Amino acid sequence: MWRDAALVAGRDLRVELRSRVTVNQVAPFALLVLVLFAFALDPDRQLLERVASGLFWTAVLFSALLAIARSAAIDETDGVRDALRLSGLDPAGVFVGKAAAVAAELLVLEVLLGVGVVVLYGADPTGVGLLVLASVAATAAVAATGTLYGALVSGLRVRETLLPLVLLPVLAPVLIGATRAWEAALAGAPADGWPWCGLLAAFAVLYSVAGALAYGTLLEGS
Amino acid sequence: MEPVVHLRAAVALLGRFPALAGIDLDVARGEIVLLRGPNGAGKTTLLRACAGLVPVVRGEATVLGCDLRRDPRRVRPRVGLLGHAAGLFDDLTVADNVQFWGRACGAEAADREAAMALVGIDGRLRNVAVSRLSAGQRRRTSLACLLARRPELWLLDEPHAGLDHETRDQLDALVGQAVAQGATVVMASHELDRAQALAHRVVELVGGTTDHGATATAPVEPTPAAPTPGSATTESPEITHVA
Numbered sequence: 001m002w003r004d005a006a007l008v009a010g011r012d013l014r015v016e017l018r019s020r021v022t023v024n025q026v027a028p029f030a031l032l033v034l035v036l037f038a039f040a041l042d043p044d045r046q047l048l049e050r051v052a053s054g055l056f057w058t059a060v061l062f063s064a065l066l067a068i069a070r071s072a073a074i075d076e077t078d079g080v081r082d083a084l085r086l087s088g089l090d091p092a093g094v095f096v097g098k099a100a101a102v103a104a105e106l107l108v109l110e111v112l113l114g115v116g117v118v119v120l121y122g123a124d125p126t127g128v129g130l131l132v133l134a135s136v137a138a139t140a141a142v143a144a145t146g147t148l149y150g151a152l153v154s155g156l157r158v159r160e161t162l163l164p165l166v167l168l169p170v171l172a173p174v175l176i177g178a179t180r181a182w183e184a185a186l187a188g189a190p191a192d193g194w195p196w197c198g199l200l201a202a203f204a205v206l207y208s209v210a211g212a213l214a215y216g217t218l219l220e221g222s
Numbered sequence: 223m224e225p226v227v228h229l230r231a232a233v234a235l236l237g238r239f240p241a242l243a244g245i246d247l248d249v250a251r252g253e254i255v256l257l258r259g260p261n262g263a264g265k266t267t268l269l270r271a272c273a274g275l276v277p278v279v280r281g282e283a284t285v286l287g288c289d290l291r292r293d294p295r296r297v298r299p300r301v302g303l304l305g306h307a308a309g310l311f312d313d314l315t316v317a318d319n320v321q322f323w324g325r326a327c328g329a330e331a332a333d334r335e336a337a338m339a340l341v342g343i344d345g346r347l348r349n350v351a352v353s354r355l356s357a358g359q360r361r362r363t364s365l366a367c368l369l370a371r372r373p374e375l376w377l378l379d380e381p382h383a384g385l386d387h388e389t390r391d392q393l394d395a396l397v398g399q400a401v402a403q404g405a406t407v408v409m410a411s412h413e414l415d416r417a418q419a420l421a422h423r424v425v426e427l428v429g430g431t432t433d434h435g436a437t438a439t440a441p442v443e444p445t446p447a448a449p450t451p452g453s454a455t456t457e458s459p460e461i462t463h464v465a
Contacts, residue, residue, distance in 0.1 A: 004326075007326060011314070015311055018313040018315075018351065019313040077311070078309065078312070079306070079307025080310070082270075082303070082305065083323065083367075085295075086273060086275070086299070086301065087323065088298060088326065088327050088328075
């Protein structure tokens with residue numbers, strides 16, 4: 001399974017490197033969201049600083065929708081799904097590989113957005129350990145859940161519009177947990193953030209296992 | 223010897239429509255069988271069913287010793303399907319695509335390189351993105367992906383479509399070589415002159431139904447030597463009516 005996962009992750013990342021969709025579209029979109037939030041709340045600099053965590057993770061989720069839709073689309077084109085079914089690749093490996101590629105893209109994006117939050121919102125990045133671990137856990141949760149739901153709606157004509165509708169409510173606990181963990185870290189009270197970090201990790205594990213188990217059936221059914 | 227493909231009264235549904243409504247077919251190892259019939263006759267569905275992609279819901283269906291009704295996934299790594307869709311990633315290069323699909327089925331690096339060389343995409347084309355290829359070049363790339371798999375059963379759906387004359391000859395030669403090395407080929411084509419010259423036997427499908435009386439004909443013994451473009455037999459292959 002791990003060999004297949006590495007193969008699929010490498011392919012998805014190579015597709016992204018060649019197409020530059022993340023660099024040219026997703027990253028500018030994420031930064032634009034941050035800038036628009038800043039414009040909307042600009043008169044109150046203190047408010048911006050206070051809600052920086054929530055705005056950061058909202059921007060990440062919106063950007064993740066684009067990355068997840070793009071990841072699902074890679075396997076939708078021109079008979080690729082049939083070729084995947086014929087390839088003998090372990091469906092669990094395909095799931096893990098796709099989720100890992102999405103997670104890698106999101107982590108790069110989060111570094112960029114993190115710099116944006118510091119520059120635009122004046123956030124003070126203290127509690128780096130909690131910030132990093134909460135980000136990794138939340139990213140894994142978003143990537144696993146997104147890859148699973150991306151496969152769930154693939155094959156439907158309305159998949160582009162349906163994906164946000166079904167995915168965002170499911171990701172609400174991740175948004176809440178990641179925001180609380182970041183708030184605690186930025187406020188210099190990391191002890192308050194670790195339980196949220198644990199929740200994010202549990203969510204990531206739950207959806208990773210569910211995705212690995214269900215992906216084969218979804219690949220057959222869509 | 224056990225046939226490579228054994229179907230008896232096989233029924234396959236597309237949604238609720240019986241695209242195969244009781245097909246009988248036996249294909250021996252080393253045979254090249256041409257499926258002939260009008261649009262909607264069930265040729266593509268038959269090929270996809272043999273690949274384990276369309277579930278057979280009734281009757282007997284065994285391919286390469288794998289029971290398609292019990293576990294259609296088991297046969298998949300052992301067959302190669304060249305269908306209407308290319309199954310390629312547009313943003314990746316020709317070499318990337320062949321490497322990925324080759325590695326996915328465990329092909330050695332040498333086999334992947336040889337596959338590209340065999341269809342003539344190992345030169346300047348290897349680093350060209352698939353999105354920039356012509357239809358024929360995409361077809362050749364798909365064929366290289368199939369060759370890298372070294373399948374025991376080749377399932378070719380309109381294999382000559384979109385190819386120039388020279389590449390068609392090349393494809394026929396590759397099919398002949400594969401059969402000489404022990405592979406079996408089932409193909410569907412509307413280009414009957416070329417396909418019939420290549421085939422050992424023709425099976426006619428109409429409306430996905432089977433004329434049980436007409437399929438009693440034994441398959442012809444496959445020719446031991448690979449047919450090449452220059453030496454493709456001009457004799458009419460045996461025709462089995464399945465209608």
